Amino acid sequence: MKKIFALVLAAALCLGIAAGCTPATKETPLVVGYNEFSSKFSPFFSETAYDRDVADMTGIGLLAGDRTAAIIYKGIEGETIKYNGTDYTYYGPADLVITQNDDGTVYYDFTLREDIVFSDGTPVTIDDVIFTMYTLCDPSFDGSSTFYSLPIKGLIEYRAGMDSVYNFIAATKRAGYTANDVFTEAQYNAFWEAVDKAGPKFAQSIVDFCLANYASYGAVDFATSAALWGYEGVSTPEEFWAKIAAAYENDVKAAEKEVASDSLASFVLAELGEDAGTYQNAVKVGESADNISGIIKTGKNTLRVILTEVDATAIYQFSTTIAPLHYYGDASKYDYENNKFGFDKGNLSIARSKTTQPMGAGPYKFVKFENGVVYFEANEKYFKGAPKTKYIQFREGTEKDKLNAVVTGTSDITDPTFNKDTVKAIKQANPNGTLNGEKIDTNMVNNLGYGYVGMNANRVKVGDDKGSAASKNLRKAIATVIAVYRELSVDSYYGELASVINYPISDTSWAAPQKTDAGYKVAFSVDVNGNDIYTSTMTDEEKYSAALQAALGFFAAAGYTVEDGKLTAAPMGAKLDYECLLPADGIGDHPAFKMMTEASNALKTIGFNLIVTDLANSDDLWTKLNAKQADMWAAAWGASADPDMVQIYFSGNETMAAGKDNYRYDIDDQELNTLILAARKSLDQSYRKTIYKQCLDIIVDWACEIPTYQRVNAVIFSTERVNLATVTPDITPFFGWMGEIQNTELVK
Numbered sequence: 001m002k003k004i005f006a007l008v009l010a011a012a013l014c015l016g017i018a019a020g021c022t023p024a025t026k027e028t029p030l031v032v033g034y035n036e037f038s039s040k041f042s043p044f045f046s047e048t049a050y051d052r053d054v055a056d057m058t059g060i061g062l063l064a065g066d067r068t069a070a071i072i073y074k075g076i077e078g079e080t081i082k083y084n085g086t087d088y089t090y091y092g093p094a095d096l097v098i099t100q101n102d103d104g105t106v107y108y109d110f111t112l113r114e115d116i117v118f119s120d121g122t123p124v125t126i127d128d129v130i131f132t133m134y135t136l137c138d139p140s141f142d143g144s145s146t147f148y149s150l151p152i153k154g155l156i157e158y159r160a161g162m163d164s165v166y167n168f169i170a171a172t173k174r175a176g177y178t179a180n181d182v183f184t185e186a187q188y189n190a191f192w193e194a195v196d197k198a199g200p201k202f203a204q205s206i207v208d209f210c211l212a213n214y215a216s217y218g219a220v221d222f223a224t225s226a227a228l229w230g231y232e233g234v235s236t237p238e239e240f241w242a243k244i245a246a247a248y249e250n251d252v253k254a255a256e257k258e259v260a261s262d263s264l265a266s267f268v269l270a271e272l273g274e275d276a277g278t279y280q281n282a283v284k285v286g287e288s289a290d291n292i293s294g295i296i297k298t299g300k301n302t303l304r305v306i307l308t309e310v311d312a313t314a315i316y317q318f319s320t321t322i323a324p325l326h327y328y329g330d331a332s333k334y335d336y337e338n339n340k341f342g343f344d345k346g347n348l349s350i351a352r353s354k355t356t357q358p359m360g361a362g363p364y365k366f367v368k369f370e371n372g373v374v375y376f377e378a379n380e381k382y383f384k385g386a387p388k389t390k391y392i393q394f395r396e397g398t399e400k401d402k403l404n405a406v407v408t409g410t411s412d413i414t415d416p417t418f419n420k421d422t423v424k425a426i427k428q429a430n431p432n433g434t435l436n437g438e439k440i441d442t443n444m445v446n447n448l449g450y451g452y453v454g455m456n457a458n459r460v461k462v463g464d465d466k467g468s469a470a471s472k473n474l475r476k477a478i479a480t481v482i483a484v485y486r487e488l489s490v491d492s493y494y495g496e497l498a499s500v501i502n503y504p505i506s507d508t509s510w511a512a513p514q515k516t517d518a519g520y521k522v523a524f525s526v527d528v529n530g531n532d533i534y535t536s537t538m539t540d541e542e543k544y545s546a547a548l549q550a551a552l553g554f555f556a557a558a559g560y561t562v563e564d565g566k567l568t569a570a571p572m573g574a575k576l577d578y579e580c581l582l583p584a585d586g587i588g589d590h591p592a593f594k595m596m597t598e599a600s601n602a603l604k605t606i607g608f609n610l611i612v613t614d615l616a617n618s619d620d621l622w623t624k625l626n627a628k629q630a631d632m633w634a635a636a637w638g639a640s641a642d643p644d645m646v647q648i649y650f651s652g653n654e655t656m657a658a659g660k661d662n663y664r665y666d667i668d669d670q671e672l673n674t675l676i677l678a679a680r681k682s683l684d685q686s687y688r689k690t691i692y693k694q695c696l697d698i699i700v701d702w703a704c705e706i707p708t709y710q711r712v713n714a715v716i717f718s719t720e721r722v723n724l725a726t727v728t729p730d731i732t733p734f735f736g737w738m739g740e741i742q743n744t745e746l747v748k
Helices: 049-058 126-137 155-159 165-170 185-213 222-228 237-247 264-280 349-353 399-408 420-429 469-484 486-497 540-557 593-604 619-626 670-680 685-702 737-743
Strands: 030-034 079-083 086-090 094-100 106-112 162-164 282-284 295-299 302-307 364-370 373-378 391-396 440-446 449-455 498-500 561-563 566-569 577-582 609-614 632-638 705-718
Touching: 030 399, 049 364, 049 373, 049 391, 049 737, 106 126, 126 155, 126 295, 126 302, 162 165, 165 185, 165 264, 165 282, 185 222, 185 237, 185 264, 185 619, 222 237, 264 349, 399 420, 399 705, 420 440, 420 486, 449 469, 469 486, 469 540, 469 593, 469 685, 469 705, 486 498, 486 593, 486 705, 540 561, 540 593, 577 593, 577 619, 593 609, 619 632, 670 685, 685 705
Parallel strands: 030 391, 577 609, 577 632
Antiparallel strands: 079 086, 094 106, 106 302, 162 282, 295 302, 364 373, 373 391, 440 705, 449 632, 449 705, 498 705, 561 566
8 A cells, every 4th residue: 555644664683694795885875675756755744655754764753652652751861661571772852741630631741852953953942843733733734644633722723714725716616706815816817727727637637547447348539438437428638627617517626526547636736836835825714713722832842732631642643753943934933922833824835845855853864866766864963873874775666676676786675565476586585595594684573554445335335325224235245255255365465474354453453353352253254134154164165155145135135136146136326336446556466356356256146246447557546545436445554553543434523534545435423433532532541442342343334344464564684785783673563674773784
């Protein structure tokens, strides 16, 4: 999965260095093999894990964590914590004291070290922390962080009464300019001129997508592609756009649903050029507080944040990167006493302009990104000590070439997809025929995330109620057949390097149900009456047959007509065919490919057509998901230290509702919302685990997510070129090989 909130590259200490390699000099760079970057190397606006790694190399978090993701509360003096029998001392930029008050409020009191500087020598102060928090809370902020969802006193009042200029103009539906305080007539005219230019390009992108992916369904030219998309009788981009605009009555925001590769907004903003940022700014149109009353500067280097209630996720949100005010903002616009926090409220143009060039107090300085290579130079002022390797490069490459790059010397470290083929290739590269040998050292740890198959409840439903018993039964019918092939598919792709999971949560989480827990159940293993589908003595073929029979029961309960063991008609609002998108590079290279094709073949025998579309370009998947144009898809979630479910499943209110590319299932369940909030409002881990089990049961009942696999990650090192004795020891999913990168050296 490309987009995920954090990727922790995993490695483990392995002693022993092969002799005979070319000695490294002080100028020799350490080269790390990566997938493609999106050039959003920002602590605020990075979207992919790879871009975030670039930003993390240059920054430091306000709070540090240990190898189990436990927060370090005494970062200034350091805390020594035992892991795997070894004592490790952790240092961070700040100390933290948490106080729960009788009135239900919670104080987070931070004390910042006074001897840390950014890589340009500017001191890190509490004002930088305040600036960072205000940026993350700004009404125009549209990055992946959900810091703004915290119950900070006064935060709702601060974000109220604001919206982007883009949204305000788009809302006019081209009704004609009327004088107002939000935008000028010139801005209004420029916006709609941009729409006129962007619209045909947007329409062409839909046709291009159809030609590339749906030729087998009849998309062979412009007209047939547009017709397949639902618009008959068009032969040019201009005609196609005119039909789209008419269908949505010139509602630009609504028309964004019609998307294949890039959103309409991206085309419009591109046409606006250098002025695009102005339209992304938020302006005041109602009551809006001048400050966040719960963010209080209490001293030269101290800060108190007041939460109106307990929020278990807050401690991890406060680990946010400290961004330099003088770089990402405007120091002349910072005056805490007069409600000025480093930028004009609603205008993050300075921070946006630095998206491609990160800067902070981290171990390395960003030099440039050129020809697919990110260049770093050691930050001699790093508070944990100057890095021992002066230069590091993150070098783009294809997934299939990662392993070979280490073997041939193009890269020193990388993280190849770890499956049967990779294991075989590593063993062949090492003369001793093992995963740890003279050429390559392999370091494994469970991936902080899991694979799944998703369904959109609004697209796979019966009638108009996506949460009805009939709609759930339709999705359960499909899920039951898919689920029975999970073990076959995962084993064929990963072998022993992954295992089937039964709940939509990573096994790395403390909240993940265990087989020994009361109420543990294999996913989609009961029929429409709640009876077990399988027995312990069944063969695989018997299980596949039993799954089909159970699916017929669910289909019948959903309102499908079943005659002689086959579906002959679908109820209103449902269909006899749905499509599943697989980002398998057009060659079936995906852990869910075999599972989905086997399920498709099985369902055909009962009259149901599960269309499996193998996308050559994985970006097309994310575009379709963002536009809610996908019935089903296979992907993977990245996880975090806390199993908070707001980002993915919460639909309770606009302030906290999951959104953007995270809210994919369109689940809308008030009981689930209540439980998610209840889990947030306790610091008792045992209680929270019980609540999260109830949440997981509800999610499985909606049948919008089929949990598939928990895999193992691997980072491989060149034994010949990397001094393995200097690599971060005892790597975990929460403490990757970059955790102590300042100590990593090449073989001398």
